[in-house]
Amino acid sequence: MEVSKSEHRHFVIYKPDGYLSQFKSHDSKQQSKKFLGSLHDFPEGIMAIGRLDEKSEGLLLLTTDGKMSDFVNSRKVEKEYYAQVDGNISEEAIQLLKEGVEIGFDGKKYQTRPCKAFKLKEVPDLPKRSKKIRDDRHGPTSWLSITLTEGKFRQVRKMTSAVGFPTLRLVRVRVGSIRLSAAMPGDVVEVRAFF
Known part of the structure; x- marks a missing residue:
């Protein structure tokens, strides 16, 4: 039926x-x-x-x-993520993310599509995690927004790692117009x- x-x-x-x-x-x-x-x-x-x-x-x-x-x-619907990364992310790294980076996917190299990315000026107001993430005593962290129209397995984590700033916390904050x-x-x- x-x-x-x-x-x-x-x-x-x-x-x-x-x-x-x-x-x-x-x-x-x-x-x-x-x-x-x-x-x-x-x-x-x-x-x-x-x-x-x-x-x-x-x-x-x-x-x-x-x-x-x-x-x-x-690819018609955007997905936006806030990523807390290890280190103070540089403008050069953000530019690389915007242009697309090479990551591994299914044992092969994959070039990500161009996307929107920018550093957040303030730490986003998010609920505390059940498992604590290391804090700034262990070195600086920074937050960025990444908006994709694709979604490969662990893509955002692989992208930030590829530019030298591994993801510590990842939160999807928007799908299309839903926040x-x-x-x-x-x-x-x-x-x-x-x-």
């Missing part, structure tokens, strides 16, 4: 760090992991649109609509539609 567009369900979630972007697993090696399914009673057929790795946090869209998932994952706003880790909101 095909579900009509009006019957699809959509959710906006603040994925906490330490959670996998899946709902459960039958893999015995993953039984100690935390899954999205423990945060809310989601409907059958729900899927994450794009993923955030276990250490990353922030805005994650969930839907029962495969066409919506394909659209959001396309993280004042949500707290673990918050789940059902919405009528995304766009």
Whole structure:
């Protein structure tokens, strides 16, 4: 039976760090992991649109609509991330990120597409993490915004590392016109539609 567009369900979630972007697993090696399914009673057929790795946090869209998932994952929809990086990131490194850098993906070299990137003037107002990140006593850190229209596995982390500033904390703050706003880790909101 095909579900009509009006019957699809959509959710906006603040994925906490330490959670996998899946709902459960039958893999015995993953039984100690935390899954999205423990945060809310989601409907059958729900899927994450794009993923955030276990250490990353922030805005994650969930839907029962495969066409919506394909659209959001396309290069038509921007995804913005705030990355706390090790060191005081230079303008030269930011320029390299904007132009695209070479990273490894599936055992091959991959040239990232041009993107938007800039250093944040202030530390963003984000909730505290469940696991603490090292602080400035161990050397300076800086924050930047990176906006992509692609999403390879661990791409932002690989990009900042490629320019010499490894990511310490990564938070997706926007997908298209949807922003993280004042949500707290673990918050789940059902919405009528995304766009």
